[in-house]
Amino acid sequence: MFESAELGHxxxxxxxxTEVPKLREDLINAxxxxxxxxxxxxxxxxxxxxxxxxxxxxxxxNEWMDARFIQTHGMGEPSDEEMERPMMWRFWRALPPKGRIxxxxxxxxxxxxxxxxxxxxxxxxxxxxxxxxxxxxxMLTDEGALIIKFWLHLSRExxxxxxxxxxxxxxxxxxxxxxxxEHYKMYKKLRNIHETVIRHTSTAEAPWLxxxxxxPRYRSLTVGKIVLxxxxxxxxxxxxxxxxxxxxxxxxxxxxxxxxxxLDLSQQIEKNKFSVELEKxxxxxxxxxxxxxxxxxxxxxxxxxxxxxxxxxxxxxVTGALDARYYNTIxxxxxxxxERAQPYLWRFWRxxxxxxxxxxxxxxxxxxxxxxxIEKICSESDWMRAYSxxxxxxxxxxxxNIVVIKFWLSISKDEQLHRFKxxxxxxxxxxxxxxxxxxxxxxxxxxxxxxxxxxxxxxxKIAPWTLxxxxxxxxxxxxxxxxxxxxxxxxxxxN
Amino acid sequence: MFESAELGHxxxxxxxxTEVPKLREDLINAxxxxxxxxxxxxxxxxxxxxxxxxxxxxxxxNEWMDARFIQTHGMGEPSDEEMERPMMWRFWRALPPKGRIxxxxxxxxxxxxxxxxxxxxxxxxxxxxxxxxxxxxxMLTDEGALIIKFWLHLSRExxxxxxxxxxxxxxxxxxxxxxxxEHYKMYKKLRNIHETVIRHTSTAEAPWLxxxxxxPRYRSLTVGKIVLxxxxxxxxxxxxxxxxxxxxxxxxxxxxxxxxxxLDLSQQIEKNKFSVELEKxxxxxxxxxxxxxxxxxxxxxxxxxxxxxxxxxxxxxVTGALDARYYNTIxxxxxxxxERAQPYLWRFWRxxxxxxxxxxxxxxxxxxxxxxxIEKICSESDWMRAYSxxxxxxxxxxxxNIVVIKFWLSISKDEQLHRFKxxxxxxxxxxxxxxxxxxxxxxxxxxxxxxxxxxxxxxxKIAPWTLxxxxxxxxxxxxxxxxxxxxxxxxxxxN
Numbered sequence: 001m002f003e004s005a006e007l008g009h010x011x012x013x014x015x016x017x018t019e020v021p022k023l024r025e026d027l028i029n030a031x032x033x034x035x036x037x038x039x040x041x042x043x044x045x046x047x048x049x050x051x052x053x054x055x056x057x058x059x060x061x062n063e064w065m066d067a068r069f070i071q072t073h074g075m076g077e078p079s080d081e082e083m084e085r086p087m088m089w090r091f092w093r094a095l096p097p098k099g100r101i102x103x104x105x106x107x108x109x110x111x112x113x114x115x116x117x118x119x120x121x122x123x124x125x126x127x128x129x130x131x132x133x134x135x136x137x138x139m140l141t142d143e144g145a146l147i148i149k150f151w152l153h154l155s156r157e158x159x160x161x162x163x164x165x166x167x168x169x170x171x172x173x174x175x176x177x178x179x180x181x182e183h184y185k186m187y188k189k190l191r192n193i194h195e196t197v198i199r200h201t202s203t204a205e206a207p208w209l210x211x212x213x214x215x216p217r218y219r220s221l222t223v224g225k226i227v228l229x230x231x232x233x234x235x236x237x238x239x240x241x242x243x244x245x246x247x248x249x250x251x252x253x254x255x256x257x258x259x260x261x262x263l264d265l266s267q268q269i270e271k272n273k274f275s276v277e278l279e280k281x282x283x284x285x286x287x288x289x290x291x292x293x294x295x296x297x298x299x300x301x302x303x304x305x306x307x308x309x310x311x312x313x314x315x316x317x318v319t320g321a322l323d324a325r326y327y328n329t330i331x332x333x334x335x336x337x338x339e340r341a342q343p344y345l346w347r348f349w350r351x352x353x354x355x356x357x358x359x360x361x362x363x364x365x366x367x368x369x370x371x372x373x374i375e376k377i378c379s380e381s382d383w384m385r386a387y388s389x390x391x392x393x394x395x396x397x398x399x400x401n402i403v404v405i406k407f408w409l410s411i412s413k414d415e416q417l418h419r420f421k422x423x424x425x426x427x428x429x430x431x432x433x434x435x436x437x438x439x440x441x442x443x444x445x446x447x448x449x450x451x452x453x454x455x456x457x458x459x460x461k462i463a464p465w466t467l468x469x470x471x472x473x474x475x476x477x478x479x480x481x482x483x484x485x486x487x488x489x490x491x492x493x494x495n
Numbered sequence: 496m497f498e499s500a501e502l503g504h505x506x507x508x509x510x511x512x513t514e515v516p517k518l519r520e521d522l523i524n525a526x527x528x529x530x531x532x533x534x535x536x537x538x539x540x541x542x543x544x545x546x547x548x549x550x551x552x553x554x555x556x557n558e559w560m561d562a563r564f565i566q567t568h569g570m571g572e573p574s575d576e577e578m579e580r581p582m583m584w585r586f587w588r589a590l591p592p593k594g595r596i597x598x599x600x601x602x603x604x605x606x607x608x609x610x611x612x613x614x615x616x617x618x619x620x621x622x623x624x625x626x627x628x629x630x631x632x633x634m635l636t637d638e639g640a641l642i643i644k645f646w647l648h649l650s651r652e653x654x655x656x657x658x659x660x661x662x663x664x665x666x667x668x669x670x671x672x673x674x675x676x677e678h679y680k681m682y683k684k685l686r687n688i689h690e691t692v693i694r695h696t697s698t699a700e701a702p703w704l705x706x707x708x709x710x711p712r713y714r715s716l717t718v719g720k721i722v723l724x725x726x727x728x729x730x731x732x733x734x735x736x737x738x739x740x741x742x743x744x745x746x747x748x749x750x751x752x753x754x755x756x757x758l759d760l761s762q763q764i765e766k767n768k769f770s771v772e773l774e775k776x777x778x779x780x781x782x783x784x785x786x787x788x789x790x791x792x793x794x795x796x797x798x799x800x801x802x803x804x805x806x807x808x809x810x811x812x813v814t815g816a817l818d819a820r821y822y823n824t825i826x827x828x829x830x831x832x833x834e835r836a837q838p839y840l841w842r843f844w845r846x847x848x849x850x851x852x853x854x855x856x857x858x859x860x861x862x863x864x865x866x867x868x869i870e871k872i873c874s875e876s877d878w879m880r881a882y883s884x885x886x887x888x889x890x891x892x893x894x895x896n897i898v899v900i901k902f903w904l905s906i907s908k909d910e911q912l913h914r915f916k917x918x919x920x921x922x923x924x925x926x927x928x929x930x931x932x933x934x935x936x937x938x939x940x941x942x943x944x945x946x947x948x949x950x951x952x953x954x955x956k957i958a959p960w961t962l963x964x965x966x967x968x969x970x971x972x973x974x975x976x977x978x979x980x981x982x983x984x985x986x987x988x989x990n
Contacts (some may be wrong), residue, residue: 003754003960004746004951011750102952124619131626141741148743192956199890199955204742204880210951230743246636246700248643251499254717255506259498323846357544385699395694456499456705460694465498 001195005153005212009222016217023224024064030231031101035069038099038341040144042231048152049484050180051162052213055339057152058105060220061227070098075106084354085254086400087111087461088136092292092349097341098144108133109201113193117186126193130200132392139389143343146234148222149206150409151198152213156187162214168186237257247379250453258452265412278474281481282321288485289322293492295356298402301484302364305409306447307437308419310473314409315360317477318484322358332363344378344386345393369454372493374446387457403491407480408451409470413444448482496690500648500707504717511712518719519559524865525726526564531596533836535639537726539601543647544685545675546657547708552647553600554953555715556722566591570601579849581895582606583631592836602870603628612681612687621688625758625871627887634884636700639972640837644701645718646693647708651682657709666770704959708981735746740876745948752946754962760907763967773810773969776976777816783980784817788987790851797859800904801942802932803914805968809904810855812972813979827858839863839873839881840888847892860885864949869941882952889958898986902975903946904965 034042044061046054058072073094082090088108096102111375114127115121121129137147154162163180166172183190202208211222269277286296301318303311319327330351339347345365353359369390373383394404411419420441423433440447459465466483507515529537539556553567568589577585583603591597607624610616616624632642644951649657658675661667678685697703706717764772783789796813814822817975825846834842840860848854889899906914915936918928935942954960961978965971982983 001951001954003954004748004947007752007754009748009750009752012629019795037858122619124617124623128619128622146741146743166559195956199886202886202952203883204876207745207879207882207952209743211746218750220745226743226746226751233744234741246641246729247702248641248704249728250702251497251704251717251721253504253704254720255713257502257503257504259502262502381699384702387702388698391694391697452499456496457697457702459496459498461690 001198002155002191002210005210006155006158007212008214008468009212010215011217011221016221019221020224023228024377026228027064027224028066030228030235031066031069033235034101034231037235041096041098041341042101042146042148042227043096043140044101044103044106044227045109045149046103046152047107047109047150048211048213049154049159049194050183051159051166051176052152052154053162053216053219054105054152054213055175056216057150057219057223058103061223063105064224065101068104069099070101072103072105075104076312077111081354081414085352086396086402088396089352092346095342095346099341108136109197111132113197116193117183117190120220123196126196127200130197132396134201134203135331135392137201137203137206139385139392140343141343142385145205145343146230148227148230149208150226151194151208151210152208152219153194154213158212158214159184159187188226192391193221206253235456240476242323245384249382251456252449253452258448259455260410260448260451263410263467263469265410265415265427265469265471267469267475269475269478271474274474274478278317278479278481281478281485282317284485285318285321285481285488286323288488288492289326289358291492293495294488296401296495297488297491298353298355298400299358299484299488300353300361300397300402300404301359302361302366302372302404302406303409304363304366305413305468305470306405306416308416308423308433309411309470310476311362313408313473314407314470314477314480315362315469317481318360321481326356327358327360328353329360329362332361332367344382347391348393352402355401365393366454366458369458370447371440374443387454390458391460393460394460398462401491401495403487405467406459406463406486407468407483408455408465409468409476411470413441415471448466497648497650497686497705500705501653502707503709504707504713505710506712506716508712514716515719518716518723520720521723522560525723525730526561529596529726530564530594534732535641535642535729535837536591536593537643538591539596539598539722540604540642540644541598541600541604541647542604542645543708544649544654544689545678546654546661546671547647547649548657548714549647549708550602550670551711552645552714552718553598554654556598556718559719560596562718564600565596567598567600570599571781576849580847581891581897582849583891584844587841590837590841592833594836603631604692608692609865612678612685612690618691620785621691622695623691623778627891629696629698630887632696632701634840634880634887635838637880640838641725641944642701643722643725644703645721646689646703646705647714647965648689649708651705653709654679654682659892663728664708699725706762711820725799740879742879746951747944748947753943754950755905755943755946758905758962758964760905760910760964760966762964762970762974764970766969769969769973772973773812773976776973776980777812779980780816780983781818781975783983783987784821784853786987788990789983791896791990792983792986793848793850793895794853794979794983795848795856795892795897796854796900797856797861797899797901798904799858799861799865799902800963800965801906801911802902802916802935803911803928804965805971806857806904806908808968809902809965809972809975810857811857814860816976820960821851822853822855823848824855824857827856827862839877840884843888847897850896860888861949861953864953865942865945866935868945869938882949885953886955889953889955892958896927896986898982900979900982901954901958901960902978903950903960903970904963906965908936910966912935 046058048054056146062070062072078090091108094102112126116126140147163176163184169174170331200206209226211219213219303315305311315329335347348365366376368386371382397404420433423429468476468479534818541552557567573585586603607621611621635642656708658671658679662671693703704721706714708714717831718990800806810824830835830842843860863873863881864878892899915928918924950960963971963974
C-alpha cells in the first residue's frame with residue numbers, strides 16, 4: 001500500500017514556484033464558491049508518520065487559504081472537559097459547518113493506533129475501533145460531507161533522514177521529540193498497524209490518499225492540488241444526498257395490535273398515596289445523585305411522548321429532586337441556523353454532559369424518526385439510516401459510562417382531546433395549545449406507527465425504552481421516578 | 496427490540512382465508528414482473544428462534560410462489576466441498592441471479608451465532624463477523640440486490656408452548672430435536688446474542704424485520720405481505736444503482752514518477768543460465784506442491800499485465816511444474832450472460848478451489864479497476880468501491896489458508912510495439928494480436944494510472960502484488976517461479 005509513497009517523489013524549486021501562485025488563487029476561489037453555495041462541509045484529516053510533515057502541511061493549507069473559511073484542530077492530548085465525555089465528542093464539537101473547511105491534525109484514528117502500538121489493546125479491539133471510524137465516516141458522507149483523508153508516509157530511511165534534518169536545524173529542533181525517535185525504532189510495527197488501519201478504513205466514500213512526505217514541495221503541491229480538485233469536483237455535483245431507499249418497507253401490524261395498544265392506560269394512583277410515593281421517590285433520587293459513586297457516571301434522560309402527555313410536569317418532578325448545579329434540561333425545538341449547517345446528531349452531541357451530571361432532554365434525537373419522518377422534513381433514506389446511527393450514538397454514550405434512560409409518555413386519543421380542550425379553557429394554559437397540536441392529532445395513526453418502529457429499532461439492552469402509561473399524570477410521574485432510581489442504582493453497582 | 500414481537504399477534508381463520516388468495520395472486524404477479532424486468536435479485540433471509548416457524552415460512556413462500564423463479568437454500572451443516580472453502584463460498588454459489596428470488600433458511604449469521612453460543616468465540620469475534628456480514632450486505636445492495644431479512648421471534652413462554660405443541664403432534668414431532676430444547680434452556684443468553692446481532696446488522700439498506708412467530712397465520716400473512724410490498728416498491732424505482740461518487744479524486748502523480756517507472760526493465764537473464772534456473776525452480780515448485788503440508792493450504796495465483804507482456808508463456812512455465820490433477824487455469828474474458836446476472840465478484844467466487852489445489856487466474860477480479868474503469872464498462876462508483884470489496888474478498892481467502900499471489904507483468908511501451916509487430920509477422924502468432932490491442936495501446940497512460948492505483952490500494956501485507964519486470968521474458972519467468980516458491984514455503988511453515 002505504501003509502494004507509491006516510497007519512490008522518492010520530488011518537485012524542483014522552479015516548478016514549485018511557478019505552480020504555487022496559480023494553485024493558491026484557485027484554492028481561494030474554490031473556497032469562496034464553497035462558502036457561497038454552502039451545501040456541504042469539507043473535512044480534511046492529516047495523519048501519518050512522525051516527521052512526514054503533518055504539521056507543515058496543515059500550516060500550509062492555512063497559509064494558502066482564506067482563514068475565514070478554514071479552521072484547524074490540533075487534536076493532541078484530550079482536555080479534562082474532553083476526557084469526561086465519549087471519545088468522539090471532541091471531534092463532533094470541532095466539525096466544520098456546511099460551506100467551511102475543517103482540518104484535523106490527528107483524528108479519530110490517532111488514539112486507537114497509539115493504544116495498540118503501546119500494547120494497551122489487542123488486534124480485535126483495534127479493528128472494532130476502526131469499524132466505528134468507518135461508520136462515523138459513512139454517517140458524515142451520508143450527511144453530505146466531503147472527507148479527504150491524507151496519510152503522509154515515509155520509508156524507514158526517509159524517516160530517519162527527516163528526523164535528523166529537523167534536529168540539525170535550530171529552528172526546527174524543538175519539533176523532534178523523544179517519542180518521535182521511539183516511534184522510529186518501532187517503524188516496522190507501526191507500518192504494519194498503519195497498513196491495517198488503511199486497509200480497513202479506505203472506503204469508496206472516504207478513501208485514504210497516501211502521500212510521500214519526504215520532499216516538502218512534492219507533498220505540499222500534491223495535497224493542495226487534491227484539495228482543489230476534490231472541492232471542484234463536488235461543487236459540480238448537484239444534490240449530494242442520496243435519496244434512494246434500497247431497503248424493504250418496515251413491518252406494519254396487520255392485526256391492528258401494537259405495543260402502544262398493549263399498555264393499560266387505565267392505571268392510576270390515588271391522590272394521597274401519590275404524595276407519599278412522590279416524596280419517597282424524590283428522596284431516593286436525591287440521595288442517589290448525591291452518592292459519591294454518582295461522580296463516575298453520567299445520566300441522560302430522554303423524554304418523548306404524545307402532545308399533552310405531561311412531559312413538562314414529569315420533568316419538573318424529576319428536577320425537583322436534583323441539585324441545580326449538576327443537572328441541565330435541554331428543550332429540543334426546531335434546529336437553529338448553526339445546527340442546520342451540521343450533521344443531524346451534532347445538536348445533541350453538543351449537550352452531552354460531563355461526568356457526575358444529569359441531563360434531561362425534553363424531546364431529543366428521536367425527532368428524526370418521529371416528527372421529521374411524519375412531516376417529511378427529512379427524506380425516507382435519512383430517517384431509515386437514523387435508527388442505526390442513533391444506536392451507534394447511544395452505544396458510544398453507554399461505553400463511556402453514561403446511563404441512557406428513555407421514556408415514551410403515552411396517552412389515549414380521547415385523553416388527549418380532553419386535555420387539549422382543558423388547555424383552551426384555562427387562560428394561563430392556553431399558550432400550551434397551538435394549531436400545530438391539532439394538526440398533529442390528525443396524524444395520530446401515523447405517529448403510532450412511527451413510535452412502534454422507533455421502539456422496535458432502538459430499544460436495546462444497553463439503552464432500553466420505558467413506555468409510560470400517562471393517562472393518569474401522577475401514575476406516570478411515579479413510574480418515571482422509580483425507573484430512574486432503579487437504573488441509576490444498577491449502573492452505580494456495576495462501577 | 497423484541498417488544499412488538501411478543502404481544503401475541505393473531506390473525507383469525509376467516510381473515511386469513513379471505514386474504515391469502517389475493518396475496519398469492521399478487522405475489523405471482525410481482526414475481527412475474529420481477530422476472531420480466533430482471534434488474535435485481537431478491538435475497539430473503541429467514542432467521543430466528545427454534546420453533547418460531549422458520550421452516551414453515553420458507554415452505555409457504557415456495558408454495559405461494561412460482562417455483563421457476565424462486566429457489567430455497569437450507570443452509571445446514573456445510574458439506575465437505577464447502578468446508579474446504581471460505582465460509583461465504585456456499586452463499587455466493589447460492590445467490591439468486593437478477594430477476595429471481597433466493598430464500599435462505601440459515602444464513603451468514605447462523606454460524607457466528609452458534610459458535611458464540613457454544614462459547615467457541617468471544618464477543619469481539621462475534622462482532623467482527625457481524626461487521627463482515629454488514630459489509631457483505633452493503634456490497635450486495637450496492638450491486639442492486641433487494642435484501643429482506645426476517646427474524647422470527649418468540650417469547651420464552653411462546654417458545655416452550657410451540658415446542659410442546661410440535662412434540663404433541665405425531666406429524667410434527669420429528670421437528671423438535673434435543674438441540675431445540677437445549678437452546679430453549681439458554682433462552683435468555685440466546686436472546687441477548689440475537690439482540691447484539693440485530694443491533695449491529697440492522698442497517699439502512701438491509702434492516703431486520705422482526706416477526707412474531709407464535710401464530711402461523713399472522714406470521715405467514717406478515718411475511719407474504721412484506722415480500723410483496725418490498726418487490727413492488729423496488730420495481731417502481733428506476734435505476735437502482737447509486738452512481739454518485741462522494742469521494743475526493745484519487746492521487747495522481749504530479750512529478751511524473753510512479754511505481755511502474757521505478758522498475759528496471761532492462762534486467763535480463765542469460766539463455767544458458769535460464770535453462771539451469773528454470774529446471775531448478777520448476778523442480779522446487781513440483782516438490783513443494785507435492786509436500787504433504789500442501790494439502791492444508793490452497794494457492795491462488797493471479798496474472799495481470801500489459802498486453803503482450805507474456806502472461807501465457809509465464810503461466811505455462813508454472814503449470815509445467817504442477818500435477819495436472821491439482822491445478823486449474825481460469826482464463827477471464829468478458830462475463831457470460833449468467834455471470835452478468837450476478838454481483839461482480841460472483842464469477843470469481845465460483846472458481847475458488849478446494850484445499851490442496853493450485854488455481855491460476857489468467858486475468859482476474861482486477862479487471863474492474865483496470866479495463867472496466869478505463870473503458871467505462873462500469874461506473875466510477877463501481878470501480879471506486881471495488882478496491883475495498885476486493886480487499887475484503889482477499890482477506891476472506893487468506894483467513895481460510897489460501898495463499899494469494901498476485902503478479903503484474905510490466906513491459907515498456909517500446910517493447911510492446913516490438914512484440915505487436917512481431918506477432919503480426921509470424922502467421923501462427925497473428926491470432927494473438929487484434930484491433931483491441933492497438934486501441935488499448937493508445938490508452939497506455941490511463942492504464943498506467945489505473946495500475947498504480949490498483950497496486951496502491953490492493954497491495955496488502957496479506958496479499959501483496961509482485962511487480963515483474965517482463966521486457967526479458969525469461970527473467971520474468973524465473974522471478975515468478977521464485978516468488979511462488981518463496982510464498983508457498985512461507986505459508987507451509989506457518990501451518
